[in-house]
Amino acid sequence: MxxxxxxxxxxxxxxxxxxxxxxxxxxxxxxxxxxxxxxxxxxxxxxxxxxxxxxxxxxxxxxxxxxxxxxxxxxxxxxxxxxxxxxxxxxxxxxxxxxxxxxxxxxxxxxxxxxxxxxxxxxxxxxxxxxxxxxxxxxxxxxxxxxxxxxxxxxxxxxxxxxxxxxxxxxxxxxxxxxxxxxxxxxxxxxxxxxxxxxxxxxxxxxxxxxxxxxxxxxxxxxxxxxxxxxxRHFTFTLNLSDLQATSILQQQHTVRPDAPNLVVRSQEARHYCTFDIKPNQTIHRRTGSVTLDNKLNHRYQGELQIIRTDLPAHQHVNVVGEIIASEHALIHCMQPNDTFNFILKTREQN
Missing domain, CATH: 3.20.20.70 (Aldolase class I)
Incomplete structure (x- = not known):
């Protein structure tokens, strides 16, 4: 209604x-x-x-x-x-x-x-x-x-x-x-x-x-x-993509894990979508709105996808693969356990 x-x-x-x-x-x-x-x-x-x-x-x-x-x-x-x-x-x-x-x-x-x-x-x-x-x-x-x-x-x-x-x-x-x-x-x-x-x-x-x-x-x-x-309870985010090696994971639909932390949003399925090695790339400071994937240095956590809710330091095991546009940052804080989400991917050429 x-x-x-x-x-x-x-x-x-x-x-x-x-x-x-x-x-x-x-x-x-x-x-x-x-x-x-x-x-x-x-x-x-x-x-x-x-x-x-x-x-x-x-x-x-x-x-x-x-x-x-x-x-x-x-x-x-x-x-x-x-x-x-x-x-x-x-x-x-x-x-x-x-x-x-x-x-x-x-x-x-x-x-x-x-x-x-x-x-x-x-x-x-x-x-x-x-x-x-x-x-x-x-x-x-x-x-x-x-x-x-x-x-x-x-x-x-x-x-x-x-x-x-x-x-x-x-x-x-x-x-x-x-x-x-x-x-x-x-x-x-x-x-x-x-x-x-x-x-x-x-x-x-x-x-x-x-x-x-x-x-x-x-x-x-x-x-x-x-x-x-x-x-x-489905969120769609516009993502400015900066790392193309994991595009196939980002094109899938994801579910917020039921054991959701405060600092990040975690995908329940992303590691299962990962069927290849993710090389370390852009292991930089993680800002609010960053989307990250754990690279192969993180072993069984490789493919872990997170949306960052609050600024976090760089980690050599975590690639920053893109940034959600600023106008959609407020949506990140509205996400709840078991909500679903997907990304609309934008590359530099499209921007």
């Missing part, structure tokens, strides 16, 4: 929407309560969006003020039978409003950033079926107002206490920021300027289960990297 955002104050970007769906994003977040947008324009573009995507089975999360929930709004949504709708209540949450949404056949999403234990206890005591509920944190357009990751964790753990199978959404910033401030739309403040994968991983590490891109767009390469990791 990972997704992206479409805002209704301007004509929808159909090419961006199509690309994101083709990559595997299945939830569209939008809002009908942004002050800068006119009501008539918002509903016209919402209808255009739903019509355009009528052949896709998507989930739409619509952020709305409870005061706007009336018969005509429900009737408008019910006309689109191909779509799954989640109605997110930003504030003024009450059991009556929640039941009204559910009774009209829609999922209700509560604001995870402001939920209190008393409200959760009330829901636990009065709702028979939690399957119609989900939770979504706020995004924060103004710098310095985003949440701390510990606060997000505390809220999520509180939600899971009363609803152990809860779906909890959180936002990360995109690469084309939305106005009027153009400073990103993250949930966690410290992720405002981070790589989307790093931002998403911090949310996941703090009990958030689903990721939404808050801003208007996300760069295509980053969108591909992100969904591949979210859905498959």
């Amino acid at each position: 990972h997704g992206f955002s479409i805002y209704l104050g301007q004509p929808i970007d159909k090419s961006y929407i199509t690309r994101m769906i083709s990559l595997g994003y299945t939830t569209v977040f939008t809002s009908v309560q942004i002050p800068e947008e006119e009501d008539k324009t918002k509903y016209r573009y919402l209808g255009e969006l739903l019509d355009y995507l009528s052949n896709n089975h998507l989930t739409y999360m619509i952020d709305i003020n409870p005061s706007l929930l009336d018969h005509s709004f429900y009737e408008f949504l019910q006309a689109y039978q191909h779509a799954q709708f989640i109605i997110r209540i930003d504030h003024s949450t009450s059991i009556e409003v929640i039941n009204d949404i559910i009774n009209h056949g829609f999922q209700c999403c509560l604001n995870a950033s402001i939920l209190s234990e008393s409200m959760l206890r009330q829901l636990y005591e009065q709702l028979d079926d939690f399957s119609y509920l989900c939770y979504c944190h706020n995004y924060y357009p103004r710098p310095d107002t985003g949440l701390d990751d510990q606060f997000v964790n505390k809220q999520n753990i509180l939600i899971l206490k009363y609803n152990p199978n809860a779906t909890i959404f959180g936002f990360i910033a995109g690469t084309t920021a939305r106005g009027p401030l153009f400073k990103g739309l993250p949930t966690i403040e410290s992720t405002r300027d981070k790589h989307p994968v790093e931002s998403a991983q911090l949310l996941l590490n703090n009990a958030t289960t689903q990721i939404l891109i808050g801003d208007s767009k996300l760069d295509e390469t980053m969108a591909q990297q992100l969904i591949s990791i979210l859905c498959h």
Whole structure:
């Protein structure tokens, strides 16, 4: 259910929407309560969006003020039978409003950033079926107002206490920021300027289960990297290759060893891929982002492949065979045991 955002104050970007769906994003977040947008324009573009995507089975999360929930709004949504709708209540949450949404056949999403234990206890005591509920944190357009990751964790753990199978959404910033401030739309403040994968991983590490891109767009390469990791835990790195003798090993898919150390990422399969002698070459200082292979001087460890997480000294048994491009260094620190990875190899001629 990972997704992206479409805002209704301007004509929808159909090419961006199509690309994101083709990559595997299945939830569209939008809002009908942004002050800068006119009501008539918002509903016209919402209808255009739903019509355009009528052949896709998507989930739409619509952020709305409870005061706007009336018969005509429900009737408008019910006309689109191909779509799954989640109605997110930003504030003024009450059991009556929640039941009204559910009774009209829609999922209700509560604001995870402001939920209190008393409200959760009330829901636990009065709702028979939690399957119609989900939770979504706020995004924060103004710098310095985003949440701390510990606060997000505390809220999520509180939600899971009363609803152990809860779906909890959180936002990360995109690469084309939305106005009027153009400073990103993250949930966690410290992720405002981070790589989307790093931002998403911090949310996941703090009990958030689903990721939404808050801003208007996300760069295509980053969108591909992100969904591949979210859905498959697979990383693709661009490697500037400097030692051609072990290309065949680097062209294979690898798995992060389950007994993963902090200083390096180790391939589980690389030594099995090594069927030839690796001569010592470029046994130099190992920097963050370096990819190394143990040479024949390391005997049975020959072919050991590592991605370096923190600077390490040179070792005569270890060849530096290439460098991951700087913009992807953040991804290295997101890798976990049993994740898979591969390399896109670039030589000097290609650069």
